[in-house]
Amino acid sequence: MGEGNAARTWSKRLAYALIAFGVWDIFYYAWLKVMYGWPRSPFDWDILFLLPLPWWGPIIAPMSIAALMIVGGTLATQTTAMHVTSPLTRRMWRLSWLGIALGLYVFMADAVAAVAAGADPTKLLPQSFNWFAFGVAFALMAAPIVSTVWEMPRRRAAGVTWQRSS
Numbered sequence: 001m002g003e004g005n006a007a008r009t010w011s012k013r014l015a016y017a018l019i020a021f022g023v024w025d026i027f028y029y030a031w032l033k034v035m036y037g038w039p040r041s042p043f044d045w046d047i048l049f050l051l052p053l054p055w056w057g058p059i060i061a062p063m064s065i066a067a068l069m070i071v072g073g074t075l076a077t078q079t080t081a082m083h084v085t086s087p088l089t090r091r092m093w094r095l096s097w098l099g100i101a102l103g104l105y106v107f108m109a110d111a112v113a114a115v116a117a118g119a120d121p122t123k124l125l126p127q128s129f130n131w132f133a134f135g136v137a138f139a140l141m142a143a144p145i146v147s148t149v150w151e152m153p154r155r156r157a158a159g160v161t162w163q164r165s166s
Contacts, residue, residue, distance in 0.1 A: 015076035022069035029059055045126065053111035055104075056126045061134055065103070065141065072145045088151075092144040099140025106134045 032038055039046070042060035049055045105112070109130065111121035 012077055015073040018069040018073035022066040025066035026063055048107060053108045053121050055107035056110060057107050058129055068142055075145060075148060092147040095140045095143040099137045103137035106130050106137055
């Protein structure tokens with residue numbers, strides 16, 4: 001019988017943490033809607049974090065990242081597919097890290113500009129969101145998931161099994 005642990009490896013623990021945070025983030029906004037009637041729309045702005053600078057964005061942006069975390073974490077915990085190491089998967093993970101960095105910049109761009117101009121970034125209210133840069137960042141963040149799902153049928157045909165991992 002198992003030890004009762006959710007996961008035995010650091011990568012599986014990280015995957016479960018991603019699922020938990022993603023679910024928490026989505027339900028955080030759902031409960032705000034139920035309890036306070038806010039947000040009125042998924043495009044309402046929110047301050048997401050305050051460190052190292054304020055992160056601003058429409059709530060649909062962090063919610064889409066949360067959904068991506070749930071999908072990726074689920075894929076990592078339920079199959080061995082995300083654990084295959086190849087030059088392609090290493091490249092996809094590098095792209096994902098690049099996407100994370102770009103996404104962080106998109107959320108903090110107004111605060112970075114305020115600091116560069118000598119203004120107090122905690123007093124600013126952003127006026128626009130760079131959807132194009134966010135879309136690129138999101139696509140890059142999703143690269144390992146898309147690559148894994150894309151490769152599954154080809155690997156299955158080649159005799160590589162994608163059994164549920166234990």
